[in-house]
Amino acid sequence: MAKTRAPLPQLGPLFDSHCHLTWPVKEDTTEERIARARDAGIARMISVAVDLNTAEDARQLAKQHADIFPTVGIHPTDVPHGEQLEQDLYALHELAGEQDWVAIGESGLDLFHQRSDLQDQKRSLEVHLELSAQHQLPIILHCRDAIDELLPVLRAAGSVQGVMHCYSEAAAPVEELLGLGLHISFAGNLTYPKSEQLRQAAQEVPMDRILVETDAPFLAPQARRGKRNEPAFVAFTAAFLAELKGLAGEELAAQTFANGCRLFGLPTEA
Ligand SMILES: [Zn+2]
Known part of the structure; x- marks a missing residue:
């Protein structure tokens, strides 16, 4: 017998502040996932780049969909080394000056995957921070097992307009991150039984x-754990966060929607 699954909460318009819509998945098409997101009330989706190619893909996708918004950046685990790094940062610098982006990123530091050298990641992050300030675009920050390395870089920048995405730290750094000017975004891991610290x-x-956010296609919330994640599932995380905060789901949805529109400079009206 099929297991009964919790239905998607209907909370009104929702903002998925971080998904990778152009990431190829075998289960279905990007268009099908976008259609299901709209049915679930997801009215804004930030399609986040992990390198220069996915930035271009996100930009093309956004041209076809008024509710999708692209970013430009190089993910810390995709930061190359040596001459290639300098070439890519130069190309990023040129691309970031074009008009289409709503944010710079995702950038940050990742000591978990061990795929890129920490010094190279820091160099890339510093360039992303400069571009964020120069173009007055929020930065999307990724941090995995690297908060002690990340905080000094952010402190050196003074103030940072942007978001710590898929927050996965304990409560201790929150105050300083807020003080720097950052927003904090929660993903499906908030709903996992073991995520008490989060x-x-x-x-x-x-x-x-x-x-x-969803961080789709990764990190499906508990209600759909084991399944490929998609923007529609942000409704589960929003409903869970509402309960945690002692708010009605609709209230949490409206507030996070307004926050997303303000941070990324998007209209609140459809
Ligand atoms: Zn991401």
Whole structure:
């Protein structure tokens, strides 16, 4: 007998602040996932680049869909080395000056996957921070097992307009990140039974600085764990966060929607 699955919560318009819509998945097409997101009320999706090619893919996708918005950046685990790094950062510098982007990233530091050298990641992050300031675009930050390395880089920048995406730290760094000017975005891992620390962190984030995301196709929330993640599932994370914060789901949806529109400079009206 098929297991009964929790239905998608219907919370009104939702903002998925971080997904990778152009990431190829074998189960279905990007268009099918976008259609299901719209049915679930997802009215804004930030399609995040991990390198220069996916930035271009996201830009093309956004040209066809008024509710999808592209970013430009190089993911910390995709940062190349040596001459290739300098070439890519130069190309990023040129590309970031074009008009289409709503954010710079994702950038940041990752000591978990061990795919790129830490010094190269820091060099790339510094360039992303400069571009964010220069173009007055928010930066999307990724951090995995590297908060002690990340904080000094952010401190050196002074203030940072942007978002710590898929927040996966304890509560302790939240205050400093907020003080730097960052928003904090929560993904499906907030809903996992073992994520007690993360839930404590979420309690520390004020409602005007909080966002929700899927990070699709990765990290499906508990209600769809083991399945390929997609933007529609942000409704589960939003409903879970609402309960954690003692708010109605619709209220949490409206607040995170307004926060996303403000941070990324998007219209609140459809
Ligand atoms: Zn991502």
